[in-house]
Amino acid sequence: xxxxxxxxxxxxxxxxxxxxxxxxxxxxxxxxxxxxxxxxxxxxxxxxxxxxxxxxxxxxxxxxxxxxxxxxxxxxxxxxxxxxxxxxxxxxxxxxxxxxxxxxxxxxxxxxxxxxxxxxxxxxxxxxxxxxxxxxxxxxxxxxxxxxxxxxxxxxxxxxxxxxxxxxxxxxxxxxxxxxxxxxxxxxxxxxxxxxxxxxxxxxxxxxxxxxxxxxxxxxxxxxxxxxxxxxxxxxxxxxxxxxxxxxxxxxxxxxxxxxxxxxxxxxxxxxxxxxxxxxxxxxxxxxxxxxxxxxxxxxxxxxxxxxxxxxxxxxxxxxxxxxxxxxxxxxxxxxxxxxxxxxxxxxxxxxxxxxxxxxxxxxxxxxxxxxxxxxxxxxxxxxxxxxxxxxxxxxxxxxxxxxxxxxxxxxxxxxxxxxxxxxxxxxxxxxxxxxxxxxxxxxxxxxxxxxxxxxxxxxxxxxxxxxxxxxxxxxxxxxxxxxxxxxxxxxxxxxxxxxxxxxxxxxxxxxxxxxxxxxxxxxxxxxxxxxxxxxxxxxxxxxxxxxxxxxxxxxxxxxxxxxxxxxxxxxxxxxxxxxxxxxxxxxxxxxxxxxxxxxxxxxxxxxxxxxxxxxxxxxxxxxxxxxxxxxxxxxxxxxxxxxxxxxxxxxxxxxxxxxxxxxxxxxxxxxxxxxxxxxxxxxxxxxxxxxxxxxxxxxxxxxxxxxxxxxx
Numbered sequence: 001x002x003x004x005x006x007x008x009x010x011x012x013x014x015x016x017x018x019x020x021x022x023x024x025x026x027x028x029x030x031x032x033x034x035x036x037x038x039x040x041x042x043x044x045x046x047x048x049x050x051x052x053x054x055x056x057x058x059x060x061x062x063x064x065x066x067x068x069x070x071x072x073x074x075x076x077x078x079x080x081x082x083x084x085x086x087x088x089x090x091x092x093x094x095x096x097x098x099x100x101x102x103x104x105x106x107x108x109x110x111x112x113x114x115x116x117x118x119x120x121x122x123x124x125x126x127x128x129x130x131x132x133x134x135x136x137x138x139x140x141x142x143x144x145x146x147x148x149x150x151x152x153x154x155x156x157x158x159x160x161x162x163x164x165x166x167x168x169x170x171x172x173x174x175x176x177x178x179x180x181x182x183x184x185x186x187x188x189x190x191x192x193x194x195x196x197x198x199x200x201x202x203x204x205x206x207x208x209x210x211x212x213x214x215x216x217x218x219x220x221x222x223x224x225x226x227x228x229x230x231x232x233x234x235x236x237x238x239x240x241x242x243x244x245x246x247x248x249x250x251x252x253x254x255x256x257x258x259x260x261x262x263x264x265x266x267x268x269x270x271x272x273x274x275x276x277x278x279x280x281x282x283x284x285x286x287x288x289x290x291x292x293x294x295x296x297x298x299x300x301x302x303x304x305x306x307x308x309x310x311x312x313x314x315x316x317x318x319x320x321x322x323x324x325x326x327x328x329x330x331x332x333x334x335x336x337x338x339x340x341x342x343x344x345x346x347x348x349x350x351x352x353x354x355x356x357x358x359x360x361x362x363x364x365x366x367x368x369x370x371x372x373x374x375x376x377x378x379x380x381x382x383x384x385x386x387x388x389x390x391x392x393x394x395x396x397x398x399x400x401x402x403x404x405x406x407x408x409x410x411x412x413x414x415x416x417x418x419x420x421x422x423x424x425x426x427x428x429x430x431x432x433x434x435x436x437x438x439x440x441x442x443x444x445x446x447x448x449x450x451x452x453x454x455x456x457x458x459x460x461x462x463x464x465x466x467x468x469x470x471x472x473x474x475x476x477x478x479x480x481x482x483x484x485x486x487x488x489x490x491x492x493x494x495x496x497x498x499x500x501x502x503x504x505x506x507x508x509x510x511x512x513x514x515x516x517x518x519x520x521x522x523x524x525x526x527x528x529x530x531x532x533x534x535x536x537x538x539x540x541x542x543x544x545x546x547x548x549x550x551x552x553x554x555x556x557x558x559x560x561x562x563x564x565x566x567x568x569x570x571x572x573x574x575x576x577x578x579x580x581x582x583x584x585x586x587x588x589x590x591x592x593x594x595x596x597x598x599x600x601x602x603x604x605x606x607x608x609x610x611x612x613x614x615x616x617x618x619x620x621x622x623x624x625x626x627x628x629x630x631x632x633x634x635x636x637x638x639x640x641x642x643x644x645x646x647x648x649x650x651x652x653x654x655x656x657x658x659x660x661x662x663x664x665x666x667x668x669x670x671x672x673x674x675x676x677x678x679x680x681x682x683x684x685x686x687x688x689x690x691x692x693x694x695x696x697x698x699x700x701x702x703x704x705x706x707x708x709x710x711x712x713x
Contacts, residue, residue, distance in 0.1 A: 585620025
């Protein structure tokens, strides 16, 4: 059992972010870490922030901390030992299911003089290694060092065997480019040279700090982007009420502006993510905000101060913006007091702001030294492909592949943002099919920075180049006139680019149906030489492992030979993404316990698949619980190498597969990546029309990897 206690040097060092980031970094190395906060420190709150965010982000259970009132009561009655015994009891609860536990220590502050001493006692009670969490300013190593020395002295100094290292959070003095936010864990963001240089500066003052025995395990830059509150976080802080709440829980305040002078001199402030603050009698400001929103500029929101809220007649003029979700607040405070209070808003992540928590967690983990983690675990853990590790591998493999992916829905806002991310991070060379001026307008309205090397191709300028080739590819099925008409559809145009090897893959579906995306691929790309059909898989990102489900999107009722082919395709797809496949052929019956045409089909498909690919672990028929639950598998199929351990599930028909994947996805709140099409000559992938930007990024990455795999065969 390994326990890591994170101890802060003071308030506002980002302790919650440090805990979550370290847990995520461990996940990406295949370690499901437990989390424990033994002692609550928020007197009024009924919900502990870090505990709640851990439960949501990692879909993992933990125990509630001992209430602050109980902690202070025990300490005042000289019951320190009893308090620590309770902490050990909570620790043992977590230890039942985890080999490594991250523990959040108490924050030293003016109110809780006992915090440092109790942290030291806790480290001994839990036999924990200690990581000091501190802010840093690389321009002032002396000040930074003093904070660390004060805290680490409590644990016997930096050369003590219990001291494991220091994690610097919210580091100032680094170049602005260091604060970029990754879409997933990206070790290339680590500031290795800065960290080494800073360690040398610290060691010149104290030989132990930053040394091999007490290393800097991470240098995390301060990021304005990740310190941004939502509009919904502002209301109580400035004693305001909602005129229109709109999208207050989605819109974030990237920066704010006081509007004081004539409106014509202030119009440059009306940009994406801006919080506009103005006196409520400035009707021109309200109307300008409304017009900006109507023009597609997503302002963070509007705060009206002093006087009375605008009357109904004025608000009626703003209905378009209000319907588009523009949040509007009114506060009786003066404009100056409002701005002053907002400047003092806490940087801590609210319990319900899980989107920001996810981004911060990824950002922090990207700056943690993986070699430190390797030494920490010391080979005592069996690696597994966790969802975090899967997403990490997805991005890293696609960066290595360097593929060109066409996006036919080139002016769709989510697609534009995903393309910009992929281009900037090197995930793929993206090609947007759209009018360049329209893409630029979409990007400007949404505050998206378009990389200079992002390709935007006007379909009208290239369409005629593909008419003759399309007639040739579909000889006898379309003439020149029909080809010209079909190429008006950018999905068809993009598929032709893929067919002619001008791009390596295609991703569509944010606004098109699956049929719109897949039909041109069937007609122009066709199946790979070794396959007779096209099928699909979903990667199901369960809390502890990634499962592969096939086929849940394409084939309504495959026969035994087709089902065997789907199993082989799915196994190869699993391998391509780092999953060692154990394939279960799913039925309503396990082994020979049931009979009927459906069971016989699955049994025959299993036999064919085993014969064609003796290198694969394939078993069936298996019921779902016999395939996935170890105790059930041992009971129903004791001799099976797959039962109870399956990670690739092949469903007998589309009805079963689609129903199961959606039931698991929705009822267990599981992220599913896909459907990924398999069996085509070249990779084409479909998106859900409700896809988020991250979903599109991961699908682009997945498509790039497919292309690389096909090229290697």
